[in-house]
Amino acid sequence: MPTEPRPRTLPARRHLPAEVRGTPVLDVVVPVHNEQRDLEPCVRRLHAHLVETFPYGFRITIADNASTDRTPEIAAYLSEAIAEVAHHRLDRKGRGRALRTVWAASDAPVLAYMDVDLSTDLNALLPLVAPLISGHSDLAIGSRLARSSRVVRGPKREFISRTYNLILRGSLQARFSDAQCGFKAIRRDVAERLLPMVEDTGWFFDTELLVLAERAGLRIHEVPVDWVDDPDSTVHIVRTAAEDLKGVWRVGRALAVGALPLDRLARPFGDDPRDRQLQGVPGGLARQLLGFCVVGVLSTLFYLLLYSAFRTSMGAQLANVAALLVSAVANTAANRRLTFGVRGRERAVRHQAQGLVVFAIGLALTSGSLAALDTAAGRPSHTTELIVLIAANLAATVLRFLLFRIWVFSEQGVAGRGRSTSARGRSSSTREQSPPSRGPEPFPGYRSPTAPAGPVDNPREHR
Structure with a gap:
């Protein structure tokens, strides 16, 4: 049986259905490497917070980056002791590699990650993922550099963080404020298209992901966060900075020559009839x-x-x-x-x-x-x-x-400006007769929002 061709652009954003049928709405990944001391307190605190505040089904996935201490043992224990916890073991190090692997295998429609030290206040988690669940945004990031953020860290890290973001603004024209905060989320349909374009497997993974998403015109939601620096952080600042600068050069060169198919990430307008293209009025x-x-x-x-x-x-x-x-x-x-x-x-x-x-x-x-x-x-x-x-x-x-x-360029859409390349040639009357495609279901088991109403189950019973 022939398979349908893969659509060239992303479907219109839509609110995820409120009912859960076995599959969690949110998958929070915690990448770790030799974190035997902090892993269990982090997972238990995060789990307790989600049980208390998150209204949908969720999963916490521990992504072990080739740890050599007791981290794998503790991760296995937590996955057995807590129903909403899973773990994934990788043979090679790299935060980007861990996130790519787990996100690519996840069935949750919203994917997130946070650092194991929980430097970011967990009260920002629901505001982080809510715009993705509602269909308003494609990615969301926590920002320590927003005016309303409250941050406790030394002058050295403050200087490095602000300098790095100035470099991104000057070299890659980035408009997001904080590329390196370990507190981000992405819709799965976006990740499926975006992750194959991201080459880095280390700390620059976040930056490359955000730069490509922004250049493609995807909507990035920023959440001011309260953040307390971890004095025991094992990040090697000089080596990480050097790798990041190499990544900036590589991505900038790829964007300059048009080597990335960013048109595959274009979004059409939503389902509001007012967003339909009027006859005789070309879009853009x-x-x-x-x-x-x-x-x-x-x-x-x-x-x-x-x-x-x-x-x-x-x-x-x-x-x-x-x-x-x-x-x-x-x-x-x-x-x-x-x-x-x-x-x-x-x-x-x-x-x-x-x-x-x-x-x-x-x-x-x-x-x-x-x-x-x-x-x-x-x-x-x-x-x-x-x-x-x-x-x-x-x-x-x-x-x-x-x-x-x-x-x-009559057959080309405006990349990143909300028009689908396949919709440019259609007339207004055709659009009114054929409702816009909603694309595939965001994840298996969800009931269509247009299905007949029935008794509403408690989402927590399906975790």
Whole structure:
């Protein structure tokens, strides 16, 4: 029996059903390495807190990173003594490797993790995962750098944390405030698409996950936390900082060349009828116009600089052709990524070929203008040539935008801006007749929210 093709983008977010049928809603992973002293107090305190405050079924998974002390023994004991506790043993170290392994195998629709030292106040756990359960957000992080956070730690760690986040903002344009707080959560449907793109298996795992999610346009919810530093932390600061800087360089380079298929993480709008695309009103027009204008201004300046440089050694027509050709390739690449949100290498060659056709039309306009100028003025001055070329380029720019939108990138969605790539070509009437797809069930055993109402069971009876 043939399998259905995997959808290119994520489905619309939806609130998880309130009833639980055997599968926990939340899976909290506690990655550990040689934590025989802190493991049991941490798990028991976390379990007691969830029993008292969390209204859904949950699981606590101990991810043992190749511990050599009694940590595996204690983890096995806790999993036998407490029904909601499980443990997973890994043969190699690495927090990122542990989270990737456990999250990939989990059946819970919401996945979280926290450090074993419980430096973060557990009262922030429900606010952390609530936006993911409701369908409002895709990821959630605890932030020690928010204004309302209360943090107790030494000046050395404070300086390192703030410096690292400044580096992320300056190099990767990150807008989230705290990449390294060991208190995060993600929806499973997002993790299934996002985790294969994350290469790091150590401490940089968190940062890479967040940067890629943000660049893809996913919604990241931040929760101010109260946090007390663990003075016995075994993290090697210098080595970790060096690995993180290598990771920043690797991710920045991958994003710069468009090597990551971030379009697979695009989200459509939700199920509200007001979010449906209206007939005759293309989605994202205002944003595309703004992006195209910015790229157009920069391309025009680039073109004029090239033309002035080429004009010193060749005739006006040849200088115009050379300047247009180089600037056209750069313009198509910039509009492909920035204006129309197309990332990755798929169809890049085709887009450039179509862009060259658009270039040929622009060439005809500008070359025709120069020819008309030469006929009318004989030997015009360089300033006059530039004025005529600017006017011709403005006309070519308007035509270029229309051709890009309705021909070159007509089948491409706006990545990370809420439109599904598969929905762009549908009409409004088609959308109204066919309700938007809700995608696969978030996890096995849940009753559909549209099913007939029945007696509501106590979620805790199904843990």
